[in-house]
Amino acid sequence: MKYKLLVLDVDGTLLNDEREISKRTLAALLKVQQMGVRIVLASGRPTYGLMPLAKALELGNYGGFILSYNGCQIISAQNGEVLFERRINPEMLPYLEKKAHKNGFDIFTYHDDTLLTDRPDNKYIQNEARLNDLILIDEDEFSTSIDFAPCKCMLVSDDEEALIGLEDHWKKRLAGTLDVFRSEPYFLEVVPCGVDKANTLGALLELLDIKREEVIAIGDGVCDVTMLQLAGVGVAMGHAQDSVKVCADHVTASNEEDGVALAVEKLIIAEVHAAEIPLDQLNARARHALMGNLGIQYTYASEDRIEATMPVDERTRQPFGILHGGATLALAETVAGLGSMITCQPDEIVVGMQVSGNHISSAHEGDTVRAIGTIVHKGRSSHVWNVDVFTSTNKLVSSIRVVNSILKKR
Known part of the structure; x- marks a missing residue:
């Protein structure tokens, strides 16, 4: 990935005038996290006031951070650990x-x-x-x-x-x-003394061993200027003052016009190719989601083929020791979902519509099954994937058809 960190001001940037995250912005930010980009919420708000937003964006599942009090604290959204702190005497x-x-x-x-x-x-x-x-x-x-x-x-x-x-x-x-x-x-x-968003962001970059060139920052206020200048790419919101815009590398639309989503789609999503999908990071950051709870691991990804594995254990077996059909369907949907996400356009989102499977033979506890997904139809509004699931000895367990709907963001 060209970029590893996306830093977002909150009020006037991430949030619209109703103090909400729009559906398009939420979809775009979840997508870039699935691609391996971590998000930092950088705000003058107190830490407690940013927690609901971090939860809505699922920062805890993807290794994100909260930079609160205009830089006085850095909190890990994953476990609440305070990574950096400065206080008044x-x-x-x-x-x-x-x-x-x-x-x-x-x-x-x-x-x-x-x-x-x-x-x-x-x-x-x-x-x-x-x-x-x-x-x-x-x-x-x-x-x-x-x-x-x-x-x-x-x-x-x-x-x-x-x-x-x-x-x-x-x-x-x-x-x-x-x-x-x-x-x-x-x-x-x-x-x-010395606390602002840029200085504290610099401390986080050093902690994570991330270079400035690997950071995108988006903001709208004077307090965001040093942060925009520190980042490899600084993006000013469309409604920002001219004094802020001249300090940025790009100017996006306003917070009422999905400016954050537009910037993310253009600078990150549109630039990612299938070969650049960081499977190790996706696997690590999905460990608290259904995929992680079932032990599913991506092993290969391209535009027309996705592979993943899943253990047959206490999480995925039936009481009498063979692979549960529901877990097999979840594996197939996980594979097809990543495949469609890779192939769809930056202004599109993927929604699972239908899954149907033929269970042909059994896989027993202690084995690890392997899913191979290939796309059989790539339309403007839908993708159809065929996912075959095999045992470790290449015995076919299930053949599953997954249909994903491709929708334009609004």
């Missing part, structure tokens, strides 16, 4: 709170599934809690009530000019200690 909190109150600003921070603030009635703070499904906790004595080191603190105000003034002051006053920037006209973020 709690001794700075009284100073931040004092300056916030002096300027008439509200202040809040995050902790696990909660949002702590001295102004729970603030509409922006309420929206932030709602957006990330966080429990809102009222803390009158904000700094004294926090007994942990937060990843970041947020100051809130409708007075944008006042926020800009404090931002300029703190960039000089806190230089080398904390970094500050406005992520929204009403938000001033305070994070550990």
